[in-house]
Amino acid sequence: MQVTRRQFFKFCATGLGGSSVAMLGFSPDNALAEVREFKLTRSTETRNTCPYCSVSCGLIMHSLGDKAKNVEASIFHIEGDPDHPVNRGTLCPKGAGLVDFIHSPNRLKYPEYRAPGSKEWQRISWDDAFSRVARLMKDDRDKNFIAKNADGATVNRWLSTGFLAASASSNESGYITHKAIRSTGVLAFDNQARV
Amino acid sequence: MALQSLDITRRSATTTPSPSQRKTQEVAKLIDISKCIGCKACQVACMEWNDTRDAVGSNHGVYDNPMDLTENSWTVMRYAEVELEQGKLEWLIRKDGCMHCTEPGCLKACPAPGAVVQYSNGIVDFHEENCIGCGYCITGCPFNIPRLSKKDSKVYKCTLCSDRVAVGQEPACAKTCPTGAIVFGIKEAMLHHAEGRVADLKNRGFAKAGIYDPQGVGGTHVIYVLPHADRPEIYCGLPRNPSIGPMVELWKGAAKPLASFGLAMVVAASFFHYVTKGPSEVSPEIEKEFEDEK
Numbered sequence: 181m182q183v184t185r186r187q188f189f190k191f192c193a194t195g196l197g198g199s200s201v202a203m204l205g206f207s208p209d210n211a212l213a214e215v216r217e218f219k220l221t222r223s224t225e226t227r228n229t230c231p232y233c234s235v236s237c238g239l240i241m242h243s244l245g246d247k248a249k250n251v252e253a254s255i256f257h258i259e260g261d262p263d264h265p266v267n268r269g270t271l272c273p274k275g276a277g278l279v280d281f282i283h284s285p286n287r288l289k290y291p292e293y294r295a296p297g298s299k300e301w302q303r304i305s306w307d308d309a310f311s312r313v314a315r316l317m318k319d320d321r322d323k324n325f326i327a328k329n330a331d332g333a334t335v336n337r338w339l340s341t342g343f344l345a346a347s348a349s350s351n352e353s354g355y356i357t358h359k360a361i362r363s364t365g366v367l368a369f370d371n372q373a374r375v
Numbered sequence: 376m377a378l379q380s381l382d383i384t385r386r387s388a389t390t391t392p393s394p395s396q397r398k399t400q401e402v403a404k405l406i407d408i409s410k411c412i413g414c415k416a417c418q419v420a421c422m423e424w425n426d427t428r429d430a431v432g433s434n435h436g437v438y439d440n441p442m443d444l445t446e447n448s449w450t451v452m453r454y455a456e457v458e459l460e461q462g463k464l465e466w467l468i469r470k471d472g473c474m475h476c477t478e479p480g481c482l483k484a485c486p487a488p489g490a491v492v493q494y495s496n497g498i499v500d501f502h503e504e505n506c507i508g509c510g511y512c513i514t515g516c517p518f519n520i521p522r523l524s525k526k527d528s529k530v531y532k533c534t535l536c537s538d539r540v541a542v543g544q545e546p547a548c549a550k551t552c553p554t555g556a557i558v559f560g561i562k563e564a565m566l567h568h569a570e571g572r573v574a575d576l577k578n579r580g581f582a583k584a585g586i587y588d589p590q591g592v593g594g595t596h597v598i599y600v601l602p603h604a605d606r607p608e609i610y611c612g613l614p615r616n617p618s619i620g621p622m623v624e625l626w627k628g629a630a631k632p633l634a635s636f637g638l639a640m641v642v643a644a645s646f647f648h649y650v651t652k653g654p655s656e657v658s659p660e661i662e663k664e665f666e667d668e669k
Binding site for chain 2: 273
């Protein structure tokens with residue numbers, strides 16, 4: 181196609197004029213305004229208790245997928261449970277940021293063992309962890325258990341081991357922990373049960 | 376525009392009117408400064424809900440963290456230590472963020488069609504996909520709220536969780552607030568709630584307690600209960616009489632139709648000049664002169 185200098189100027193002028201008119205607001209706008217899609221519409225909701233302090237706020241955890249066989253669930257949002265009598269939907273900054281705690285690369289997900297004097301932690305199985313703890317407790321109890329005091333009265337106490345249980349336990353689990361631990365004779369015991 | 380979940384009252388850089396028959400309730404977020412303990416749960420809940428994460432900052436010797444609003448931190452707590460009377464220190468903590476003005480300066484200043492919209496429930500929202508990153512909204516805002524992202528050159532600010540409100544839920548910050556310093560509801564109810572709080576504060580010796588709902592921007596949809604409402608500037612520079620800046624008013628008000636008129640006149644004059652005078656002809660003599668010069 182042959183374009184003369186004059187035609188070239190005409191094309192440019194028409195283009196500039198047309199776009200100027202469009203910019204003045206004479207062109208139809210097609211942008212559809214829409215709020216961001218609500219991201220929880222069909223997520224799976226699971227109730228749980230905040231793991232941090234002994235206030236034990238109720239949580240609703242929203243996870244990806246509907247628990248179908250071929251879906252790997254992953255929690256993507258956590259907010260307070262409005263029906264929970266403790267917090268009625270509110271959460272403190274630690275609770276409000278729980279989703280990052282779940283996905284933290286530093287999160288401890290399995291038992292680890294560090295030998296005395298060693299700097300290295302090594303991963304061990306839950307069975308190994310339970311067996312080792314039970315073994316050490318049994319050995320210590322066999323050695324240090326006091327059945328009777330100097331006066332001959334039955335005391336059944338075990339003073340060389342203490343026990344620290346979870347903070348976010350319910351009264352019921354606190355009761356069970358108390359029964360289980362006291363039955364061994366342990367006196368030094370706290371489970372921060374205020375829930 | 377039939378598919379939106381909230382009715383739009385105003386769109387930036389758009390002159391065609393929005394459908395306005397449907398009436399929705401105006402919502403508001405009430406921030407009661409006397410109840411705030413500065414725990415920053417609202418900051419965390421905001422980032423968590425909106426899927427933004429700010430960089431880990433550094434300690435500046437104060438509680439403020441981050442030190443200012445960013446494109447990722449749409450709300451921040453601002454801490455002021457003020458001695459109003461000798462020996463009577465007060466720690467004033469204000470949750471800063473978008474005020475959702477009835478007359479939004481950002482919307483007025485924005486030249487990109489549909490980048491800033493105001494819904495009929497009062498929320499002023501940014502649609503980043505339409506944003507051209509010019510930053511005029513930052514200049515236009517009387518509260519200095521919007522922040523430009525260096526990553527995508529688009530401006531971000533609090534949406535009042537428009538995605539939650541659209542489906543009948545409260546904003547994430549209001550839900551999480553452990554002390555109930557942030558309350559959410561229809562604006563009328565929030566003003567009523569605020570009046571109750573002001574009366575209570577006055578009984579407790581805060582004679583100048585009051586509601587911050589500045590009329591210079593037509594009222595806001597984020598309102599404060601201030602224990603010292605006579606001096607809003609002590610709350611980390613809360614403006615006493617915020618209004619849209621005179622330059623924004625001039626350029627987007629009086630000057631805009633004048634400029635459009637001028638431009639239209641130039642186009643019309645050029646057209647009539649072309650019709651009446653026609654294209655300028657080059658006489659054969661001059662044509663020949665140029666040919667000879669070659």
